[in-house]
Structure formats: structure tokens, C-alpha cells
Amino acid sequence: MHDVVAALVRLLSRQPGVGKRSAERAALHLMRNKETHLLPLIETLRIVAERVVPCAECNNLDVANPCHICASDRRRQPKQICVVEDVSDLWAMERSGMYKGMYHVLGGTLSAAEGRGPEALGIPVLERRVRAGVAEEVILATSTTLEGQATAHYLADALERTGVSVTRLAQGVPIGGELCYLDEGTLVAALQARRRMAC
């Protein structure tokens, strides 16, 4: 394998979830399809590198700052702020079509091991924003992993002082989920939060 190809494989395999073999297949696919895949990818990456910036308000990634969500607070609900770990979670919320409020993107979870404290997640910025703004509810939508739960608890404590209402996404059986495949933690949470059936 030539150095140039090896360098491409190495760069591609630095993507999350892409192993060495997948990176090799991706590199070959790009090299075999120069006009239809490789050149358009270069052009798009170039535009992204040039134009995409983090939003100073919510830390979303967009070609505008403030991002299109923060900028459209008239057409959305500025009284709600949903806190997510990453932009991909914001995308998932948007896909649901259910949520019309604002966001705060943490960019990860609190981690002593990786040296990520409240500042790195923009939590002081969020607190100032809550104090200064019109938000009445902060919805914690971090993951239900250990780290996500710990971060949610930290946020609940930090935001309590601002007087805002802090809520957390419901935890339970996912829609379409089969009970036999569910872990005990999910079943415990689903049982504890059980609700009376409407007749």
C-alpha cells in the first residue's frame, strides 16, 4: 500500500465507529469512484471546513452563528431549553418533530477521567442564559448511561438555583421494543414509572 493511500486509510479510520478494514474499503471505494464520490466529497468537506461554526448561544453546529434554531426563536418556543450531549442528539430530537423549543449542546458528558468539567460543557453559559432569558423549563435529554445520568444530576443541582423547572425525558420500554431483549435496568425504570391505562 502506498504511503498516500495508507495516510488516507489512517485518517478515515480515525472516524468514530470506523475500523481499519472499513477504512480500507472506504478508501478503495473513493479511489475507484473519483468523479462521482471522491471529488464531490473533497468539495463538500472544503465547504464544511470553511463555513460550519459552533453556535455561541447553544453550541449547535451550523453555517450561521447564532444557529438557525437560536435565530428562529420567534417561530419556536423560547420558554423551553433541551439539553443534549451532542449535535446528533439534537438532530434526533428534531427528527421526532415533537419538540419546538431551544437547545443547549453539551458536547459530551462530565468526566473526571477525561478532564471534562462543567466549563468544557458550557454549563456556566447555560446557567447565565437561563438567568438572563425567558426559559421556564430545562429538559434534560442526556443519555441514560452512567455518565449521562451523572451529568443530568449535576445539571439539575446547578440549575435549581436559577428557579427554572428542570425535567428529564421519561425512561421506559422503547416503542417497538420486545421485553425479552430489554436489560433489567430498563425494566425496573419502566415498572417504577408505570402509568394507569386510559380506558
Add this chain to the structure above:
Amino acid sequence: MHDVVAALVRLLSRQPGVGKRSAERAALHLMRNKETHLLPLIETLRIVAERVVPCAECNNLDVANPCHICASDRRRQPKQICVVEDVSDLWAMERSGMYKGMYHVLGGTLSAAEGRGPEALGIPVLERRVRAGVAEEVILATSTTLEGQATAHYLADALERTGVSVTRLAQGVPIGGELCYLDEGTLVAALQARRRMAC
């Protein structure tokens, strides 16, 4: 999601084995790490687009034509040609460190459904190369899938007329493989090709 980001996700998800969610994660990872990941990737892709070409002799991909393997026939064994489906298979053979001969890269398998005939796989080129050259053995190293086996049979027939010796990689239990996880086809092949133990 902005159009530019959506375009990047779409291009990334066109890689083999990369789904929509992985492409989203990869796009975010690139945008979050512009200096260390995005810009180096653009630069390397640009160099690859500019310099990598298929080898006219064997269809390998390299920055030289003929490729570095075809060009080094003095230091390698020109009497053997190993036929592989794709460049990734050539890389796997090279990693084994065992094979020192030349290659022919088909670029796929014969497929009536996808309209890939012998010409698309460079089989006439391979036949001419065998007739005109010094090759004494052609080793068929296509996959042991239905398509790979069919392609190997076609190649064996096509090359028989040239008088060259045509061989096929041995089929059996992979090293480190546990019998209980193996499919019946592999076990049948391994049984049929069983060999007496050396004492």
C-alpha cells in the same frame, strides 16, 4: 441540519458499510475537529484524487503506472499471478508476507444481474498477459462466495487454453476458528480436503 451538513452526511454514508447514523457521527467528528481531522482529510483526499491511478497491467491502485508490484518484477516472482477480487484482497495477501508473485485485480466478480462480464473484470487482458508473459501458475484467490466460486470456475476454463497451471487457495477451517461456529459448507470442504498429520 443545514444543507451543507446534510450533503456531507449523504456523501459519507455512500461508503460501503457506513450507515446513516455512522455518517452523522463521522460528520460531527470532522466538524468538531477541524484542524486535526477535517483539514488533513481534505488534503490527503486531494492528493489521492490527483495521484492514484489503476495499473494498466494488473488493475492495482497506486501512484505509479505500472504499480510498484508490477514494476518490481525482478525482486518478485514473475512466474506466479494471483487473481483477487479487489485491491483490499491484494493488501490482505501482501500482509500475509507469504506471497511474492504478481497479481491481477478483477475489481469484482462476474455478475449477469449487474451486467459485469469478463471484459469488465479485465479477463481478456489477463489471458493476453499469460500468453505473452512468463507466468507458469495462476492462483485463483477469489472469495469462496457463490459469485467468487463461479468467477474462479470461469477463469479456470478461460485460462486452460493458455496451458498455464491454474490453482485455487485451499478451503477449510480458518486458523483460530472454533468448529461450533463454522457453517456446514466449510466443514464439508475441510473434511473433503483433510490431510494426513505429519508425525
